[in-house]
């Protein structure tokens with residue numbers, strides 16, 4: 001059965017509140033009476049809307065996280081970071097090259113990175129942000145993809161970069177270049193599209209569409225099932 | 230970290246692993262399935278649905294929570310709105326910034342329309358980003374659109390609209406290709422072969438994924454493309470009413486700025502509704518996997534202008550929502566976990582259902598195992614659940630598979646000191662998806678001239694139960710189709726003068742029936758989770774700590 005919750009002290013933008021132990025920061029804000037408009041999207045750690053900065057009453061070092069995934073701790077000082085616009089290059093993916101030089105020409109500020117590692121320290125997904133920025137600088141697009149893949153684009157890294165670099169926008173450029181130009185093409189996909197366009201499946205699907213339900217049920221029940229692994 | 234008594238049950242799960250490695254739990258036959266759903270699936274719980282009293286679906290059943298909003302009062306007073314003051318004048322208005330809306334707006338623009346996209350939160354704050362498992366498309370030689378059709382219609386219990394299923398399965402491979410051309414990274418082998426997985430109700434390996442961040446990958450690419458193409462979009466500006474013209478065609482929409490409450494009027498020759506799902510209505514108090522803005526707004530507004538809805542009496546409860554820890558209660562444990570080989574087991578470590586049955590069947594089996602057979606595990610807050618034995622994945626597919634294929638899941642549970650590569654996850658069904666929605670044809674056209682619908686807010690494609698990976702597919706297939714069709718419609722449209730007479734008429738009808746006062750104002754826009762009343766405190770904390778959610782205001 002439900003236990004009676006212990007209360008913890010927290011501070012929202014400096015103001016003191018008590019909330020039950022075990023809430024996420026997002027739930028704690030709501031518990032204190034805030035109705036979220038900004039700073040709340042998927043509520044599940046996927047959209048990056050809820051980037052948050054906090055420190056503690058007796059420990060002023062800033063920490064970073066996603067409000068919907070982080071549990072409140074005693075004496076937390078909380079601030080919500082509204083999503084702010086950051087430098088984004090505009091490009092036509094069809095007209096650009098899939099090279100490191102291209103990335104650098106769209107984001108020349110890359111060379112300004114002096115390796116302070118603040119970006120990596122802020123990342124709530126624990127990505128190696130500074131390393132993928134250095135991969136981008138070296139033109140290793142594939143490594144940027146690998147290291148940045150789990151990026152939810154919450155914006156915290158850009159907020160903390162002293163050089164005005166926007167790692168998450170550079171990363172999405174690299175990922176799009178990789179997906180579009182560098183990933184090996186899928187022959188079986190192209191073949192299937194051609195077959196569909198040629199009408200190869202039209203007659204059999206037409207038959208299914210008109211089939212009596214009892215027959216359809218039988219066909220379904222008897223269909224062969226490929227092993228899952 | 231699990232409490233000690235749960236660890237005891239985990240030891241039993243570990244003890245049966247070797248036996249389960251060799252055991253294939255049989256699929257249920259038609260005869261076994263048929264009684265399971267009515268007895269255990271939430272859709273069948275007596276008293277949780279009621280008939281609609283007015284509107285195009287008068288007499289049809291839908292969950293009480295949905296019915297209240299569909300019969301709701303307008304947020305505007307039509308007499309106070311100046312229809313001559315037009316703030317935005319476009320060919321095609323797209324409502325909703327998820328995957329369906331984003332695809333629609335790109336295609337409408339490509340087809341020559343002057344477009345505007347409006348959305349409630351940020352562009353991309355949507356159910357689409359949460360999609361983890363993947364997108365179906367029959368593109369392997371041993372698969373075909375024919376088999377995809379059969380799986381889809383069987384999964385939907387043979388109620389799906391055949392033409393819509395045909396569109397779905399035939400467009401699927403080109404959707405995968407379109408996304409790749411835009412720069413989506415699909416999981417592939419070095420030779421270019423797609424790395425495809427199975428899924429509940431699918432008879433072939435057909436699920437295309439991008440780790441377990443598939444929807445995020447799809448959405449962030451589309452969002453970036455919308456920015457690159459300089460397409461106009463407004464955030465934090467939900468629609469609160471559709472505008473008609475005096476010939477009965479759709480003619481635009483009224484928006485509200487969520488922060489300032491300022492209203493604005495958009496005139497449009499055609500409108501695409503892409504507002505997504507309903508999870509935040511917490512039907513039967515279920516927690517949900519859905520994003521903050523999933524409140525059925527599009528259904529409500531389309532209904533008010535006379536659009537017919539379909540299959541509104543069937544909701545999808547995802548079999549595996551997190552049941553522990555409480556902080557993530559109801560959040561999704563992706564079906565990909567089962568696809569990769571994890572089995573569902575009870576308190577004693579025994580299987581009770583083939584893990585890749587269609588979703589409604591698995592959800593019903595879990596509820597039966599907990600409620601009738603009492604084989605579940607109760608958490609410290611009273612929530613019951615069953616084990617999803619994730620470590621089996623590495624046993625079957627080799628060390629490192631979980632970390633590689635499920636980084637989001639590893640991360641999410643890792644935050645609460647649960648290592649899913651070593652310990653199972655506790656799960657229970659959670660409100661996930663609206664199977665039905667606004668009735669459309671293969672162009673995404675609704676029964677109201679000029680109004681189109683795409684994605685989760687539309688219905689018919691999936692019949693009474695959607696399969697894994699068919700929804701993200703649906704939203705791209707019909708997002709693209711509506712984009713094209715609405716642009717074409719706009720070219721030929723002959724607009725007339727704007728009116729809100731339909732709102733007056735709706736309100737008159739509510740008054741005459743004597744229900745205006747008892748109905749809420751709708752659309753809901755956002756759930757209200759804020760605690761403001763002092764006497765609400767103990768109730769609230771109890772609910773947050775047990776059910777994980779609060780009642781709607």
Ligand SMILES: Cc1cc2nc3c(=O)[nH]c(=O)nc-3n(C[C@H](O)[C@H](O)[C@H](O)COP(=O)(O)OP(=O)(O)OC[C@H]3O[C@@H](n4cnc5c(N)ncnc54)[C@H](O)[C@@H]3O)c2cc1C
Nearest residue numbers: 325327329355356357359362363468505684685698700701
């Ligand atoms: C956690 C999760 C995991 C999933 N996993 C998968 C999967 O693996 N495979 C699969 O195929 N499907 C999956 N689904 C289902 C699928 O992701 C959704 O059904 C699909 O993304 C819906 O897309 P959509 O564009 O129709 O709606 P959404 O992506 O929800 O977008 C709707 C948009 O409309 C906006 N909106 C709402 N109301 C208004 C208003 N009044 N005015 C303006 N804008 C408004 C919202 O803010 C949002 O931006 C999953 C769903 C969830 C929640």
Ligand code: FES
Nearest residue numbers: 041042043048068
């Ligand atoms: S609300 Fe989406 S990541 Fe927290």
